[in-house]
Amino acid sequence: MLKVDNVSKLYRVGAFGEKTLRAVHKVSFDIQKGEVVSLIGESGSGKTTIGRMVLRLLPISSGAIWFNDMNVATLKGQALKEYYRKVQGVFQDPFSTFNPIFKADRVFRLVKEEFFPTISSGEWQNKVEQALDAVGLNPGQVLNKFPHQLSGGQLQRFLIARALLLDIELLVADEIISMLDASTRIDVLNLLGELKKTGLSILFVTHDLSLGYYISDKAVILYKGHVVEQGSTDRIFGNPLHPYTQMLMASVPRLDAKWEEELPPANGQENGADAGLTGCVYYGRCPVADLSLGCAQRQPDLQEIAPDHKVACFHYPGLE
Amino acid sequence: MSLQVENLKVYYKTLSGYAQALDGVTFTIQDGEIMGLAGESGCGKTTLGHSLIRLKPPMNFIEGRVLLDNQELPIWDMEKMNAFRFSQISIIPQYAMNALNPTRKIGKIVADLLEGKQVGYKTVLPELKRRLKLVGLSADVLNMYPIELSGGMKQRMVLVLSTLLNPSLLIADEVTSALDVSSQKAVSKMLVEFRDRQFVNSIIIITHDISVLYQIADTIMVMYAGKLAEKAATETIINRPRHPYTRLLISSLPKVGVKFSEEKLAGIPGSPPLLLNPPAGCRFRDRCPVATEKCLEEPPFVEVDKDHFVACWQELEHHA
Numbered sequence: 001m002l003k004v005d006n007v008s009k010l011y012r013v014g015a016f017g018e019k020t021l022r023a024v025h026k027v028s029f030d031i032q033k034g035e036v037v038s039l040i041g042e043s044g045s046g047k048t049t050i051g052r053m054v055l056r057l058l059p060i061s062s063g064a065i066w067f068n069d070m071n072v073a074t075l076k077g078q079a080l081k082e083y084y085r086k087v088q089g090v091f092q093d094p095f096s097t098f099n100p101i102f103k104a105d106r107v108f109r110l111v112k113e114e115f116f117p118t119i120s121s122g123e124w125q126n127k128v129e130q131a132l133d134a135v136g137l138n139p140g141q142v143l144n145k146f147p148h149q150l151s152g153g154q155l156q157r158f159l160i161a162r163a164l165l166l167d168i169e170l171l172v173a174d175e176i177i178s179m180l181d182a183s184t185r186i187d188v189l190n191l192l193g194e195l196k197k198t199g200l201s202i203l204f205v206t207h208d209l210s211l212g213y214y215i216s217d218k219a220v221i222l223y224k225g226h227v228v229e230q231g232s233t234d235r236i237f238g239n240p241l242h243p244y245t246q247m248l249m250a251s252v253p254r255l256d257a258k259w260e261e262e263l264p265p266a267n268g269q270e271n272g273a274d275a276g277l278t279g280c281v282y283y284g285r286c287p288v289a290d291l292s293l294g295c296a297q298r299q300p301d302l303q304e305i306a307p308d309h310k311v312a313c314f315h316y317p318g319l320e
Numbered sequence: 321m322s323l324q325v326e327n328l329k330v331y332y333k334t335l336s337g338y339a340q341a342l343d344g345v346t347f348t349i350q351d352g353e354i355m356g357l358a359g360e361s362g363c364g365k366t367t368l369g370h371s372l373i374r375l376k377p378p379m380n381f382i383e384g385r386v387l388l389d390n391q392e393l394p395i396w397d398m399e400k401m402n403a404f405r406f407s408q409i410s411i412i413p414q415y416a417m418n419a420l421n422p423t424r425k426i427g428k429i430v431a432d433l434l435e436g437k438q439v440g441y442k443t444v445l446p447e448l449k450r451r452l453k454l455v456g457l458s459a460d461v462l463n464m465y466p467i468e469l470s471g472g473m474k475q476r477m478v479l480v481l482s483t484l485l486n487p488s489l490l491i492a493d494e495v496t497s498a499l500d501v502s503s504q505k506a507v508s509k510m511l512v513e514f515r516d517r518q519f520v521n522s523i524i525i526i527t528h529d530i531s532v533l534y535q536i537a538d539t540i541m542v543m544y545a546g547k548l549a550e551k552a553a554t555e556t557i558i559n560r561p562r563h564p565y566t567r568l569l570i571s572s573l574p575k576v577g578v579k580f581s582e583e584k585l586a587g588i589p590g591s592p593p594l595l596l597n598p599p600a601g602c603r604f605r606d607r608c609p610v611a612t613e614k615c616l617e618e619p620p621f622v623e624v625d626k627d628h629f630v631a632c633w634q635e636l637e638h639h640a
Contacts, residue, residue: 042500043471151591181360181528186572187587193580207500210574237576251501252576253531255558259505
């Protein structure tokens with residue numbers, strides 16, 4: 001349904017934009033109907049940039065994003081509006097999305113004005129109540145309130161309800177639960193799971209592996225804009241192959257096991273981020289980096305080493 | 321005994337009356353203890369941390385006693401507390417990244433802080449460099465501006481800075497929540513190391529992330545709506561919690577290996593009571609699955625097992 005094909009993003013940085021920063025480098029994945037795909041990575045991995053490119057909030061530097069065989073980058077006017085009817089985003093901070101001087105349900109009215117100007121207000125009211133029901137909110141309790149009268153979990157579900165008003169097919173959820181409390185977090189996650197059952201596709205952007213595993217079918221692990229490992233969640237979490245994925249897995253605080261000692265990087269140092277522009281992106285931090293394999297010379301390609309499991313690491317020679 | 325808090329009450333003054341953010345809190349921390357303080361947002365955990373070091377309006381001291389190393393802390397007096405701050409009790413604030421003055425070099429910030437305590441920068445410098453090395457920062461950072469450091473580096477810098485005078489008690493307020501999993505692990509381990517090396521005597525770690533506490537804390541104290549719910553050794557809280565709130569909180573945490581499609585986790589229904597006019601009796605009553613008539617009375621916070629304190633009538637009756 002959504003196909004991200006070899007997408008890169010370059011930012012111009014520096015006083016006159018004389019330098020470029022490669023935020024996303026040749027990322028490809030696709031999302032089928034009713035599928036949840038997680039983009040997992042630390043800060044600076046480019047995961048949010050990808051989400052924003054899918055929502056067309058940022059232009060793409062090279063490559064293309066296809067939605068039902070339409071090139072998203074070229075959509076204009078009415079076609080773009082149709083796209084936003086089907087694809088919507090929800091972001092990290094529910095508190096700053098709302099304007100505190102207006103009542104929170106103004107977001108619904110804005111949707112009506114923009115997309116459904118002809119619908120009667122009674123009919124609209126029904127639609128809003130249905131959407132609120134679908135996200136587990138009681139309309140009587142939450143309508144006609146100001147944002148400060150609602151909790152973070154309620155506001156976040158409000159925003160999901162707003163997206164649902166538009167018969168969406170794809171939801172881009174960018175770190176939507178990282179600001180919420182543990183007890184409400186799981187409610188919002190379960191809600192996404194229920195929506196998935198009704199056929200909604202979700203692009204779930206997160207830095208938390210346990211959340212990514214809980215909800216998604218496929219995962220894409222990103223490091224500095226490069227995909228280091230990608231495939232079905234079962235395979236990636238059951239058998240993580242890239243040293244970065246293994247490190248992430250070992251760093252997740254768990255309730256059933258204590259942290260183990262970490263292997264020190266074999267070459268370079270942790271903060272010497274740019275060991276070389278030519279080598280593997282993870283070279284500077286990699287505990288198993290090996291000069292004889294060429295880790296310092298070039299970036300390994302992403303190759304399929306098992307069905308539905310791709311890794312970019314010289315330690316896995318592939319099946320050529 | 322490092323810290324003793326007796327019946328501490330701190331209320332927030334608002335236009336519509338007092339919000340009872342901290343309502344009669346009694347607990348002790350042993351020498352060398354790392355205590356985790358957990359709970360949902362708005363439960364009073366940050367209020368507790370801050371009232372121990374800087375009780376500023378709109379916080380209002382109502383009653384209670386705080387003893388640090390058998391010496392009473394005049395927490396109600398901003399001026400008198402200056403003698404204790406930084407040298408005996410210190411804090412790493414919630415947004416430590418923003419705690420460094422952006423217009424001054426880091427070395428200068430350190431020197432300024434030391435001047436306030438009549439400690440010479442030169443005399444501390446060798447120890448400062450040694451500790452920077454310990455947290456993986458080079459001595460060059462002293463000649464840098466805060467903007468030149470990454471979030472994790474700033475967090476480590478503030479950790480070194482806060483503990484430079486070997487305070488007896490360190491309050492770490494949400495130090496790991498804004499960090500990636502790998503930096504989270506590194507910073508958490510440093511806190512333990514600083515305690516092991518006796519740079520600090522005991523630590524209170526305030527966080528909503530219980531799984532991080534499981535990794536590093538000796539004991540965990542759970543708060544709910546301005547009151548203490550439970551305090552016990554970490555293993556006991558995680559594996560044999562006795563307060564219904566603690567049980568629900570722990571069971572709602574997502575773990576690696578749990579999938580929505582296989583095992584659905586449940587959140588805690590309802591939301592915490594407003595503290596402006598909290599209900600009499602147990603404040604968790606309305607959300608509690610095992611509440612009875614008895615819960616209309618307030619449960620005392622008592623020791624039901626060795627070093628295991630619980631405020632729940634159910635447990636008290638089992639115990640009696």
